[in-house]
Amino acid sequence: MPGLSEELSRFVVSPPQLICREGEPDKMHCSFILTTDFSGFRGHFPDNPLLPGIVQIMLARYTAAAGKSAQLAGVKRCKFLHPIKPGETVSVAVKPGRHTGEYQAVISSNEIDCTSLVFELEHTEAWQ
Numbered sequence: 001m002p003g004l005s006e007e008l009s010r011f012v013v014s015p016p017q018l019i020c021r022e023g024e025p026d027k028m029h030c031s032f033i034l035t036t037d038f039s040g041f042r043g044h045f046p047d048n049p050l051l052p053g054i055v056q057i058m059l060a061r062y063t064a065a066a067g068k069s070a071q072l073a074g075v076k077r078c079k080f081l082h083p084i085k086p087g088e089t090v091s092v093a094v095k096p097g098r099h100t101g102e103y104q105a106v107i108s109s110n111e112i113d114c115t116s117l118v119f120e121l122e123h124t125e126a127w128q
Contacts, residue, residue, distance in 0.1 A: 013031040013033050013089065015030060016065075016066040028064060028092075029091065029093050030091075031089055033088070034086060034087075041086055050085065056084070056115050057072065057117065057119065059090065059092050060092055060103070064105070071121065072122075076117075077118045080115050081116070084107075084114050090114075092105060093108075102119070102120050103119055104116075
C-alpha cells in the first residue's frame, strides 16, 4: 500500500516517547486512533473492518523507530490475539530485544492485548 507509512502519522494520538522505569528495560510507547477513513481498513473486510496484521507490524516499527526512518528487517514471531476495529485507541509498547536491532512489541486496544511480536529493524545512517 503506497503511502501507508506516511499516512500513519496523521492518526498519532500521543507521539513515540521513551518511558524509563527503574528495574525495567526502556520502553517506547505510542498511541493511535485509526478511523474508518484510514486506507489500511479498505477491503479488510467490507462489512467487518479489522486492522490488518501488516499495519499492526508497521505501528510497532514506527514506535520502535520513534517516528524516524527504519526498514523492517524481519519478523521473528507474531501472534494475533484479538481484533482491532476502527476508532479504537491502539497503544503500542516496544522494548529492546535480546540482540542489536531486535525489538519486542505488545499492541493493545481497550486494555486488551491484541498482538505480540518480535521483530528486527535495519536502521539507516540518518536514524543513528
